Amino acid sequence: MNIIDGGITKVKGIKGQGIHAGFKKEKLDFMIIYSERECNAAGVFTKNKAAAAPVVIDREFLLDGKAQAIVCNSGFANACTGKEGLGDALLTAELVSNKLKIKKENCLVFSTGVIGIPIPMEIMKNAIEKTIPKLESSAYASENIATAILTTDLVKKEITIENDGYLISGITKGSGMIHPNMATMLCYIFTDADISSDILKESLASSVNKSFNRISVDGDTSTNDSVVILANGVSGVKVNSEVKIESFKKALDFVCIELAKKIARDGEGATKLIECECIGALTQEDADLASKSVISSSLVKSAIFGEDPNWGRIVAAVGYSGAEMDLSKVDVKLGDLMIVKDGKGTGIPKDESRKELQNDFVKILINLNLGDYSSKSWGCDLSYDYVEINAEYHT
């Protein structure tokens, strides 16, 4: 497995394009990704009970495990838009599928942006008309696609890897990291491996749990969160043996974790990427709860922004996480420094421990010393800019 240059259109048989359609004032705000061949496909969607119209539609469309195109606008979320919103999402799928001469059910629709305002469908129609003739496999197209899905993100987020003779390439967007409870996370992954939709489904659920679910808190999801994977089989490499499936899963884990870390690093106002690893937990759930609780704590995040090695906040976040814990057994490392041993501070001078916070990557290791389970989560610091960005967020 190795990382290669290039974006989503590096994958054989994949075309696409991103444009400025007018949903937003200036930025690219609309894109289509299209596979020449029908794909096996799977998706993981928000658990939010206020799920957006496109999510409702896509869940239905993916029941047959097939897809061929992805269409996404930014600027409007098409969430809390009632029956009209569902109609708009369906119409979008219809317009794209008619133009591409593919099944409507193979056209997955996504939106991200402001909640509650209907999608301006005139702009949508024009966007589709304008984009489809421009679909191509160029690096330029990849760049436009990855850029068009962004909202408050500062940088595009993509990764492409080669594994066992096929490619896996993903793009993602997502910001707002206090915990990212409502910043929409979108992720599209394409592979030219030949792999069944059942295996895709199982692999994607497992990878999402180790990656995107570790930069958030389960269930605290936005109205539009979606991760989908499409496999067109064009490479001719069949992923059907136990060994090959294991290898595919590992590769997909890597893609999802790298993309999730890119989201965490690009959190609204973020200046640092924080990785929290919890080891020695009694159960897997405990390990997940503890590591997530630390990266979700506003007080930990604020302290790290201020480069204040206030480890009491870390221990307290584990203490209220719900994970089994015996305070007198807890060790905490900040980078390479053991700052807590057996639940007590080791007395390292603040000037020294502060150094571990002065990089743009901060690593926290918690050993509960109770069992054998471990978990990693990622987050970012909480800065003045977070508040500024979120105090008035418009399209």
Add this chain to the structure above:
Amino acid sequence: MNIIDGGITKVKGIKGQGIHAGFKKEKLDFMIIYSERECNAAGVFTKNKAAAAPVVIDREFLLDGKAQAIVCNSGFANACTGKEGLGDALLTAELVSNKLKIKKENCLVFSTGVIGIPIPMEIMKNAIEKTIPKLESSAYASENIATAILTTDLVKKEITIENDGYLISGITKGSGMIHPNMATMLCYIFTDADISSDILKESLASSVNKSFNRISVDGDTSTNDSVVILANGVSGVKVNSEVKIESFKKALDFVCIELAKKIARDGEGATKLIECECIGALTQEDADLASKSVISSSLVKSAIFGEDPNWGRIVAAVGYSGAEMDLSKVDVKLGDLMIVKDGKGTGIPKDESRKELQNDFVKILINLNLGDYSSKSWGCDLSYDYVEINAEYHT
């Protein structure tokens, strides 16, 4: 029931004093409250598994339902301080009880401040020596007591009411309201009613659930959170009939809710108090989940700071709260304005809905239209100052 002027020493038989002992550089940082008569007592403490030493001690001391004195320092939390920390808390109780000639087990100890640093016991000893001769029932003493427990709070928080011929008076501290997951909340309530410790226990648990637990998220508690109530019976009014107990409970609810709202309004960096009421929920748990989720959402809090009527964030916070919800039935009011009806925006111009956010009290009403349960929660907005206060918090 009516609110009266004056603080904790208004209650018959209660003396106290607050001083500057030297735990902090300048501010008052130590206090004792003492009842001349032994009290029936009850407490509610943090669920954090990293509970501080004083909490461990107090839980034990309250097993007999009796107490007579409260001693509290600010500046140091005596949390994550190991066996030595437990020893320090015990020694504090001993020193105070010797001086006051009361039982050690009747002397409840509290600390708030930085986690992980041992309490400087020389300062503690001097503080006790210095304070006990100054115990008095004056308004001046009340003011010093309420001030000495504060950390990042901007104002002291107290309320005294008269009910059925007895007084109930409470003071509290607590700040850090993004959600207040680690800012220690302390609350001391005294009454001169004659009431059993069993009824106190039941009443306090019920009132805390409607008040302090509604400005926080259950379980997301600091290492030191404590609420205690002491009843010395000096008024001679027995609270022993069903009617009188009901009346006492209502009065205690009022005291706790008013104190909780004072905490929310004084959240770190707060400029506005937010009240979220959820009605029409299918169960009590759903109503609680929904109202708490809204006042805990960083995105809602940031929007309200920016006076941005971004109601999509409110609906989304209910959507991920875990409460049963049918989006097509949800109504939301901001102040008097119906901004969402049947899950869709009502199209009120932003300039108009923005006006509802321009006061320092913002009221959000959510009707799930599914059942008969309701719940109120309180929080504050998220401002630049929150980040500044928490980026480097020292004694």
